[in-house]
Amino acid sequence: MIKQLLKEPLPRAEALQDEQWQAISEAFDRLRRAVDADDRPLIVRSAKELVEGVARVILVSYDGRTVPDQDSYDKVLGAAHKVIEHAISLGMPGNHPLRQIPESAKKMAGQLRELRNAFGTGHGRSIVHEISDEVVEASVHACLLWVRWALSRLHTALRGALSPLVRDLSESAFYGGDLASRLENLRERVPESN
Template identity: 30%
Template sequence: MSSLSFTERRDLEQYFGMSSGYVLTFSDRTFSEFIGEAVEMDIHSERFEIGGTSKANKLRAFWKLESDPVVGKLLLELVKYASTSTEHQTPENKSLGERCRQIASRLLAGSTALKPLKNHAKALDANHLADQIQRMENAVDCDPSLAIGTAKELIETCCKTILAEREAPVEGQPDIPALMKMAMKELKLVPNEIPDSAKGANTIKRLLNNLGTVCQGLAELRNLYGTGHGKHGKASTLKPRHAKLAVGAAATLATFLFETHIQTKS
């Protein structure tokens, strides 16, 4: 089941012209061919007829039954297709199309990795953290540089939030590796806190060292390709797959730090 909200479904239905039972200008045959090529599924199978047999109802059933990545992939292809039609060239429709593309990007952004992080942002009443998560979701496919830059900022926000929650002083404006060290020390995640006699001590220490490596890598990637620094006009950019790697790594690391914070906070 996808995580489409009521408002998202409303925008998508409006953009795809589904109120009449149709989807864009597709016939039954071209609709089947398009979806078959996009996600290798038969949209006319019985499982998608739970709400009716019109193309619009079958698409609604698809949204209900399929996962975020599958729905996101199809939506992105539908938005691309719709954006080429003459009727979708008005400023209003272009704006609606951009919202629909962002919805598709959200579903494709690795919601499995980001969902626990969203829950932590909500529990901590951390609005800035929630905004960063939303920004990464929206940008990962259309603006990889922004997604990469935000992934690095996410770790900074995570560390600062944990340190503030634990009333640990932060002096000056430490960079992200320094913040990470401070947070790990506060959470007793530094390698020298692990006794040599502990089972798997060497493996645990290596994994903890790698947390810092992930953090440093995100900072370096952001400096090279992310937003926040001016670059020359011919600078190359990374692809969405690189942004997904950065977002996934940042989300996994931040989730681990938040869960450690919650479980060990006295």
Template identity: 40%
Template sequence: MDLFQMPRPEHLAQPAWDSIELALSRLRRAWEFDDLPDVVGKAKELVETVAKVTVEAAEGAVADSVDFQPIVKAAQKALGRQPGNDLSQDQNLRAMAQAAQTIAMSLAPIRNGYGTGHGRARVPDVVVEMATLSLESALMWSRWALRRLGHLLADYPNELIAAVQTGTSRTVLREKFDASALAQQPSEVQHRIGVVFGQQSAGGFGNATEVGVDPVVEGGYDEYPVDYRRGVLEGMLLTGGGFIGLTDFYASRFVSVLSSLPEREIQSVLESLRESVTGASWIDTWRGTTKVKPADVVSALQSEVARLPSECAEAFQSLCCELLATGGSAEL
């Protein structure tokens, strides 16, 4: 294996990769010419380049003047919990990654004391061990960062949302669901994904139900977080156009997802859903043919109330009353 081989992340723009390759080629040249102070200097430059490319991909433009240690920390934070079904979230591995960051950040004071980039009154005494460790630590951290950067650029949540909205096969949908690493996403992203799965499920897309709704009932909160479950409930109840789209056929499944929440969350989500449906119209037909009767949907919901904690019965009944009292129908 070439000592300087570096994986190019998928979706990385050519100018960004050119910048990394330039820093890598400079480090290689310093090593091959046995210019030990330059090895130290170029090792730090490689880490800095990879860090800036990473932060720019995650957050936008980065000033050239930003200091070394803050930019490495920012890159590490952006990469540390990236989703991906071939990335481990093992605590010991994360500790190793943190240790790699600490080593990489040590390049700054070493370079300041011994590396190129500063005019000096005397030639610094750089031993082979110092140059070798600088080189290897820079390569190690950069390889870890670039591997994770590919997952950051892949944009798994939006890929998953696009897949569930376009009738993707169950196998592919499951792969994308797993790759999204739902529990590692921000709460608002969890909620957004849940809404789309709920809408597609209530709209009759069986793969959405089998991949992202039914497993919620028995699954743990680590796998299917609370914000995702809340999103599923909202999506099952309200269409993307803001109409009430739940049918009596899905009432039992709706209550199953609702009952999977902690009691305090059940109360909270019922109050939120009641506010959301106030003044909304019902869909007139489901999938263009089946007539939707609000009274039948509410009756089906009320028949499931015994599955909820007794403390939540009043809030559940309040939602049902609001569903009956709300506005007219709209064909969907």
């Protein structure tokens, strides 16, 4: 089943830079290879790394924020989720299902750190843990649920972000009202000062 899930390509936000997309693609390919080889510790680790890589790409592509390597997984995931969750609607209450569903996906992705610590590669082991099908499936499902949602929301978030707009103003041509639309999206996201 999880091999089928990995056949579907990840969504790519229009304004995402090639080097950022390459980092995501390499992490996704690593997860695919681990699944193909049934390397269970590597599957668990690769699922966590894909989520963390996507989170870091979200932050750098949205506002140029680079995240120090020593920042915790939960901190990076939370910051990235905050950027893209606001792309839903600024006025939507926190208890609305369109906020609660992504929040649940983030909580699932957050558990990947614990699964990786218990079962994944990257830590020396004094004993070998058996990694059940359930652990593997939970890791891949949790990863892909948040990653696919986050990357599809990133497109909307980047349309209202200042850093990509500034870059595009110097490097791109705008057609058919695209600049006006992007400026309007930016205006909607910047709080008004009194």
